[in-house]
Amino acid sequence: MNRSVTDLFDFRADLLDQTHLGKLCGSGQRFLDRYEILKILGRGGFGITFLARDAALPGQPLCVIKQLCPKVNDAVALQQARKRFEKEAATLSKLGSHAQIPQLLNYFETAGEFYLVQEYVRGFTLTKTVKRYGPFSEAGVKQFLREFLPLLQYVHNNRVIHRDIKPPNLIRCRDDGRLVLIDFGAVKEQIAKISDSGAKPTTTQFVGTLGFAPPEQLASRPIYSSDIYALGVTCLYLLSGKPPLEFDYEFLTGDVRWSEYVSVSEHFGTVLSKMLKVSPQERFQSVDEVIRALELEPYFDNLVHCMNIKPKPFLHPATADEATADSYVPPVARTAMAIRDWQAKLKARRMRDRLYQPRITHSGSSYFR
Numbered sequence: 241m242n243r244s245v246t247d248l249f250d251f252r253a254d255l256l257d258q259t260h261l262g263k264l265c266g267s268g269q270r271f272l273d274r275y276e277i278l279k280i281l282g283r284g285g286f287g288i289t290f291l292a293r294d295a296a297l298p299g300q301p302l303c304v305i306k307q308l309c310p311k312v313n314d315a316v317a318l319q320q321a322r323k324r325f326e327k328e329a330a331t332l333s334k335l336g337s338h339a340q341i342p343q344l345l346n347y348f349e350t351a352g353e354f355y356l357v358q359e360y361v362r363g364f365t366l367t368k369t370v371k372r373y374g375p376f377s378e379a380g381v382k383q384f385l386r387e388f389l390p391l392l393q394y395v396h397n398n399r400v401i402h403r404d405i406k407p408p409n410l411i412r413c414r415d416d417g418r419l420v421l422i423d424f425g426a427v428k429e430q431i432a433k434i435s436d437s438g439a440k441p442t443t444t445q446f447v448g449t450l451g452f453a454p455p456e457q458l459a460s461r462p463i464y465s466s467d468i469y470a471l472g473v474t475c476l477y478l479l480s481g482k483p484p485l486e487f488d489y490e491f492l493t494g495d496v497r498w499s500e501y502v503s504v505s506e507h508f509g510t511v512l513s514k515m516l517k518v519s520p521q522e523r524f525q526s527v528d529e530v531i532r533a534l535e536l537e538p539y540f541d542n543l544v545h546c547m548n549i550k551p552k553p554f555l556h557p558a559t560a561d562e563a564t565a566d567s568y569v570p571p572v573a574r575t576a577m578a579i580r581d582w583q584a585k586l587k588a589r590r591m592r593d594r595l596y597q598p599r600i601t602h603s604g605s606s607y608f609r
Contacts, residue, residue, distance in 0.1 A: 260351070261290050261307055270295060272350070275305060275357070291360065294345070302360040303345055307353060325354045331400055332356070332424050340391045340420050361422065363414040366407035366478065376478040378504045384478065385471075385534060387419045392467060393527040395421075401462050405470040406452045407477055451484030455494070456520055465523045468530060472515030476502060494518040507537045 264270075264277045271277055274296045281289040287308040294303050308325060329347040336343040336359075346357035366384075370376070376384065388410070395402055402424065409423045448457050454469040456462060473484045479502045488497040496516050499509065511533045517523040524530050 259288060259307060260353075261288070261305065265290065271305075275303070276300075277305070278302075292357075294357075302362075304342070304358045304360050306356040306358065308356070322349065322354070325349070328424070329356065331398075332358075335395060335398060335400060335424070338391065338394055340418055341395075341424075342420065342422055361411050361413055361420045363411045363420070366410045366412065366474075369412060370407065370478060370481050375481045378479070378508060381475050381478050382508070382534070384419070385475070385530075388421075388471070389527055389531050389534075391419070391421060392471065393531070396464050396467070396527055401464060402467050403448050403453070403457060403462050403470075405467055405474060406449050407474055410474070454520070454523075455518060463520060464527075465520055465525055468515050468524050468527065469517075472512055475512060475515070479504070505537075508534075 261271060261277050262280065265279060266277070268276070271292070274294065276293040276295055278291045278293060281291050281304065283289070287306050290305045290307070292303050292305045293300050325347070329344065332341075332344040335341050342359040342361055344356065344358055346355075348355055364372075392402075392405075402421070404423060405421070409421060411420045411422055412418075413420055447460070448462075448470075452470040452473045453462075454466050457466045473496070476487070476496065476498050477483065480498075482501060484496070487501070489495065490497060495513075495518050498512070498516070504512065511530070514522070514524055514533070515530065524533070
């Protein structure tokens with residue numbers, strides 16, 4: 241048997257033996273007399289995910305049960321984990337009304353372990369899509385952004401930072417084709433009033449995925465634009481099929497050297513570069529800014545001419561009519577030429593008046609010079 245297949249088999253066998261839900265998997269017995277555990281879907285930093293069937297609902301629909309296992313004996317730490325779980329569940333309940341976020345169906349604690357029950361989304365992650373069909377075209381990535389950016393805008397408007405945007409957490413639903421963002425286990429709620437939390441956090445544990453998370457998130461200080469950086473890295477993966485850690489980075493700035501592997505239009509490259517800035521100050525600050533930048537592209541060629549501030553030389557009045565006939569003269573230039581023409585005529589009239597002004601002789605008679 242292949243070594244990787246053997247390791248995967250041993251890994252899943254350990255999960256089946258070590259967890260209560262794992263022991264119920266495939267047995268036909270129901271967890272809490274309600275959920276029939278079918279199989280293991282995966283394991284992450286926050287727990288184990290199982291596919292189950294909810295026998296208490298009409299039609300016994302499929303659902304996902306995520307088991308969070310805080311392996312702590314300290315009562316204070318356990319209480320903090322409980323509060324964090326309740327806060328996360330409340331946040332997911334608020335966000336779950338969106339069609340592109342799995343709905344939270346239930347949450348509870350039993351035997352010192354926590355469980356989240358969510359809607360099951362049948363489909364393929366973007367990682368599997370790239371592996372099966374190859375990298376996306378630029379048009380395909382732009383379509384992905386048009387679908388995803390309004391969703392991320394919704395999440396941020398609810399003062400939530402996802403902190404783990406990446407291709408494995410994005411699923412294309414097989415039933416209706418919608419793009420769904422999953423795994424809010426790393427979710428962080430951004431508090432509006434910083435003064436309410438003056439004390440520094442007691443932990444510096446990093447939450448997210450290396451390569452997709454920007455430096456401020458590695459330092460446990462995520463901001464809204466941290467999700468924009470992760471989205472930019474996700475776009476690079478979709479365009480190249482390369483994981484982020486396989487890219488080179490600029491020595492001085494730390495920015496990703498992606499242009500050697502990805503070929504896109506100049507405007508879209510500018511947008512990607514700004515999404516991927518290591519410095520938060522140089523990055524897009526909000527989803528609105530990214531959306532506006534992408535919407536400008538169809539008009540970019542015309543805007544270049546409108547925003548050209550390089551002054552053009554004024555034409556001499558004598559050649560104004562010829563220039564107007566042969567080429568376009570901006571309104572400002574035409575006005576300037578008209579002013580110069582008027583000034584030239586005024587000067588000529590004053591000179592003529594001086595030349596023909598009558599002179600008075602001593603005898604009282606006048607003459608003209």
